[in-house]
Amino acid sequence: MTRIAIYDTTLRDGSQGEGVNFSLQDKLLITSRLDELGVDYIEGGYPLSNPKDEAYFREVRDLDLSHARVAAFGMTRRRDIAAEDDPGMKALAGARSPVITVVGKSWDLHALEVLGVSLEENLRMIADSVAFLAAAPHGPEVVYDAEHFFDGYKRNPDYALKTIRAAADAGASWIVLCDTNGGTLPEQIADAVDAVKAAVSVPIGIHTHNDGELAVANTLAAVRRGATQVQGTINGIGERCGNVDLCSVIANLSLKYEGYELLLPGSLVHLTEASRYVYELANLNFRSGQPFVGASAFAHKGGMHVHGIRKVVSSYEHIDPALVGNERRVLVSELSGRSNIAEKLAEHGLEHDAALMARVLGRVQDLENEGYQFEAAEASFVLLVEKEAGRYRNWFERLHYHVSVEARDGGEPITEATVKLRIGDVIEHTVSEGDGPVNALDGALRKALEPHFPRLREMSLVDYKVRVINARAGTAARVRVVIESQDKDAVWGTVGVSENVIEASWLALVDAFDHKLSKDARQAPPEQEAPLVPAAAETPSAAR
Ligand SMILES: CC(=O)SCCNC(=O)CCNC(=O)[C@H](O)C(C)(C)COP(=O)(O)OP(=O)(O)OC[C@H]1O[C@@H](n2cnc3c(N)ncnc32)[C@H](O)[C@@H]1OP(=O)(O)O
Numbered sequence: 001m002t003r004i005a006i007y008d009t010t011l012r013d014g015s016q017g018e019g020v021n022f023s024l025q026d027k028l029l030i031t032s033r034l035d036e037l038g039v040d041y042i043e044g045g046y047p048l049s050n051p052k053d054e055a056y057f058r059e060v061r062d063l064d065l066s067h068a069r070v071a072a073f074g075m076t077r078r079r080d081i082a083a084e085d086d087p088g089m090k091a092l093a094g095a096r097s098p099v100i101t102v103v104g105k106s107w108d109l110h111a112l113e114v115l116g117v118s119l120e121e122n123l124r125m126i127a128d129s130v131a132f133l134a135a136a137p138h139g140p141e142v143v144y145d146a147e148h149f150f151d152g153y154k155r156n157p158d159y160a161l162k163t164i165r166a167a168a169d170a171g172a173s174w175i176v177l178c179d180t181n182g183g184t185l186p187e188q189i190a191d192a193v194d195a196v197k198a199a200v201s202v203p204i205g206i207h208t209h210n211d212g213e214l215a216v217a218n219t220l221a222a223v224r225r226g227a228t229q230v231q232g233t234i235n236g237i238g239e240r241c242g243n244v245d246l247c248s249v250i251a252n253l254s255l256k257y258e259g260y261e262l263l264l265p266g267s268l269v270h271l272t273e274a275s276r277y278v279y280e281l282a283n284l285n286f287r288s289g290q291p292f293v294g295a296s297a298f299a300h301k302g303g304m305h306v307h308g309i310r311k312v313v314s315s316y317e318h319i320d321p322a323l324v325g326n327e328r329r330v331l332v333s334e335l336s337g338r339s340n341i342a343e344k345l346a347e348h349g350l351e352h353d354a355a356l357m358a359r360v361l362g363r364v365q366d367l368e369n370e371g372y373q374f375e376a377a378e379a380s381f382v383l384l385v386e387k388e389a390g391r392y393r394n395w396f397e398r399l400h401y402h403v404s405v406e407a408r409d410g411g412e413p414i415t416e417a418t419v420k421l422r423i424g425d426v427i428e429h430t431v432s433e434g435d436g437p438v439n440a441l442d443g444a445l446r447k448a449l450e451p452h453f454p455r456l457r458e459m460s461l462v463d464y465k466v467r468v469i470n471a472r473a474g475t476a477a478r479v480r481v482v483i484e485s486q487d488k489d490a491v492w493g494t495v496g497v498s499e500n501v502i503e504a505s506w507l508a509l510v511d512a513f514d515h516k517l518s519k520d521a522r523q524a525p526p527e528q529e530a531p532l533v534p535a536a537a538e539t540p541s542a543a544r
């Protein structure tokens with residue numbers, strides 16, 4: 001088995017991604033999580049760059065890491081100054097991390113025209129820096145990142161190879177070849193790695209960027225030619241189009257090839273969890289189509305696909321999602337066949353027959369044609385099924401609602417909602433103010449319903465999205481409202497569509513309350529909270 005060392009730079013190169021800014025606390029939390037995952041190296045930051053990164057290297061010493069080695073990152077010494085006098089060198093040595101990674105120039109263009117130094121001085125900068133850091137009293141392992149190695153090798157191969165020999169001769173433990181501009185092709189990577197292996201005997205690493213959408217292919221090409229360290233970031237965050245996504249590299253190397261050993265035994269099933277954790281702390285939205293770990297990576301929508309996986313799961317899946325801690329999902333939409341509906345009904349433990357499936361499918365297709373979308377509104381779909389099956393329990397009936405927004409004398413607008421509901425033989429007439437119409441309606445509904453159904457207090461609205469469906473119709477356009485709600489056990493989505501945004505919101509809100517009441521009743525049939533209004537079978541949830 002060949003051990004591939006995973007070197008994570010989420011906290012350094014990942015932070016160079018647009019919109020990413022980790023706090024010191026975030027960095028320490030991610031460090032611990034990556035250590036649990038079995039990552040071998042964690043590049044924590046650039047100590048010369050800012051006080052937060054400097055503090056990180058002090059505080060990370062207090063973490064009880066079980067496996068990972070922390071790396072401090074910086075550039076070679078500045079031109080015309082001794083390494084021991086260079087502030088960057090001092091900051092790197094002062095970080096006292098077990099690993100120090102130093103980046104230097106491989107491309108003659110960069111030495112001559114960006115740094116403005118002779119080719120010889122650039123070689124001295126590399127050698128002096130590596131030698132100085134390797135001799136630091138705490139005995140760090142020195143990783144040399146050869147910036148722009150592949151572009152440099154293309155333009156002046158002899159010089160590019162000289163730069164890495166300078167680093168190797170000065171005591172670097174690793175030479176990491178960087179595709180800094182992210183434009184190299186896999187076969188060019190493979191050829192260059194062959195040349196490097198012939199030129200130096202230290203272990204080789206690979207660091208790719210995704211500007212040509214080839215970061216994963218390029219990394220795998222380098223590993224196939226003998227690179228044994230992979231640098232990248234969780235979820236591929238990083239400068240410009242990002243770094244290579246370690247989630248994809250780890251999964252491909254573990255599952256598609258034989259003979260590589262990565263992370264710790266049993267780590268792979270935590271990959272999806274680690275990916276979502278980093279998104280959460282980076283305050284970024286999940287990329288649902290992200291291979292292996294994305295929410296859509298194993299989501300089946302087309303009817304023919306669902307038909308296939310119900311017979312043989314591998315017919316439309318390249319791996320078992322559980323291997324990387326992800327899950328299979330079946331979506332319901334106008335592209336569904338009976339198989340999607342059957343799968344969904346089985347998932348929710350709902351009994352069904354062929355006639356019901358056909359009715360539900362027809363209803364979904366009609367409603368999606370009107371602008372509904374059930375993919376993110378599974379709770380509305382389940383209510384629709386219950387209505388079609390004649391099993392729907394009508395918990396309350398709307399008699400009337402009214403929403404008003406009033407702004408006077410330049411003051412803040414005041415929003416008020418009134419609702420009148422029939423709950424059994426009781427009429428509730430309530431009023432609530434709110435930050436806006438949906439908030440006011442939510443408040444008034446709760447005032448009316450909570451005395452009858454106290455468990456509704458457990459539920460809250462967590463997200464509200466509005467989308468104009470036929471924008472060309474101007475103000476008469478239909479809008480789709482999708483609401484996400486949660487209680488202590490679950491998160492669920494509901495949908496409403498109307499030409500009126502308040503009515504669309506009302507429909508989605510009512511489905512959200514209905515779903516909470518129905519699901520609680522299924523789990524523990526209430527004695528107090530009996531269905532109070534006779535079922536109105538002809539009014540599917542999506543059209544009430
Ligand atoms: C490929 C990569 O991702 S490398 C990492 C890139 N990451 C970052 O740049 C983020 C952190 N950077 C920083 O905090 C700052 O840029 C610092 C602290 C490093 C430097 O800040 P400043 O001193 O203000 O310089 P500035 O950023 O404008 O320019 C970079 C300087 O480093 C020099 N430099 C760049 N690369 C190297 C190198 N490999 N070796 C030595 N000097 C270098 C440049 O010549 C320039 O110095 P000059 O103005 O004297 O010519």
Ligand SMILES: CC(=O)C(=O)O
Nearest residue numbers: 103145147148178180
């Ligand atoms: C070192 C680095 O981040 C790069 O060359 O892309």
